[in-house]
Amino acid sequence: MFTDSVELTISSGKGGQGCVAFRREKFVLNGGPNGGDGGKGGDVWFRCDNNTHTLSHFQKKMHIKADGGVPGAGSLMTGKSGLKKIIIVPPGTQILDLETGDVLFDMLEHGKEVLFIEGGKGGLGNVHFKSSTNQRPTYAQPGEKGETRKIKLDLKLIADVGLVGFPNVGKSTLISTVSNARPEIANYEFTTLTPKLGQVNIGDFESFVMADIPGIIGGAHEGKGLGIQFLRHIERTKTLLYMVDLASYRDLKEQIETLKNEISSFSEILGTNQYAIALTRLDVVPPDELNDLVNGFLELIGVKANKSSEFNFDDSMPYFIQESADETLGYDRTLPYFVAPISSAINKNIEPLKYSLFNLVHTNRSDAR
DSSP states (O other): OOOOEEEEEEEOOOOOOOOOOBOOBTTBTTOOBOOOOOOOOOOEEEEEOTTOOOSGGGTTOSEEEOOOOOOOBTTTBOOOOOOOEEEEEOTTEEEEETTTOOEEEEEOSTTOEEEEEOOOOOOOOGGGGOOSSOSSOOOOOOOOOOOEEEEEEEEOOOOSEEEEEOTTSSHHHHHHHHSSOOOOOOSSTTOOOSOEEEEEEETTTEEEEEEEOOOOOTTGGGTOTTTHHHHGGGTTOSEEEEEEETTSSSOHHHHHHHHHHHHHHHOHHHHTSEEEEEEEOGGGSOHHHHHHHHHHHHHHTTOOOSSOSOOOTTOOSOSEEOTTOSTTOOSOTTSOSEEEEOBTTTTBSHHHHHHHHHHHHHHHHHHHO
16 A cells, blocks of 8 residues: 555653662661662654655554653662664655644655654652752652654655656556566556656666656646645656657647646646656557657647658657757756657667666756766
């Protein structure tokens, strides 16, 4: 079960009670106080672990508590401190204050640990309260209460490339072809009900992460379809791959304009990210119609093919790729990095697509440094 948002109550441990005790030894009359201190309550920590990918393990743990400290004992023995509670979350988890909505922590890196709330201090034993006027104190401090906070965990997947397209456009087929992801694939809309991540390997030493989210329809940013519930999973991606179906009943212009509008309406920043366009299901389009269809689409988005306009099935290059797209970031971000017709079913243009996407991802990584 995929869960990407949960509300929790978190409590640190209560400090242990201080001890009231007195020395009782042979030949020692009226021994003084020797009550030990209580142990400190357990702290609450968050740890980021890339071996977990969902928040579903919190579904039945709505109140998480750290252990309390052990009370002190006689002979000046201090109670044992409560064990710290470590809450494990997947990378991309935001920890928000439930009342204010403020982001407290953003867990991005594997192994990162942050202290959330500290446990209460242990109470002082009666040995601390003896004085010249009170040589037999019968008072010890209670331990301090732990802190309780209500929070919300929001998971936003971390990926290099996010797939954006209408339902049943071929996103799941593509990610299953190029990566290790194995999503459900079927010939009906909204097959994908939860986001999927896949690692795309480029040679032996390079790779990037691709995210597949449920299909977008008009009005998704307002909650239509699966809507905003999953749009936020591509909020962290620097590169978007818009997937436009060549064989859809929807007009090509309608598809790309609707998708870009939904992304921009959801997030202005996301709407200005670098992007590329994959024209899917070229195997369904008759070869004699494909060139006119693709060239017409390029004209609609304001670019011209910079390769031969005659497509053949031995071809392995995008119709359009920005010639100035290199590490100098000298390309026009209002235009796609490339436009390429592909077919995941017959594995057509998939390798060039992978390498073209990696070039764009590599450019973004270099820019981030």
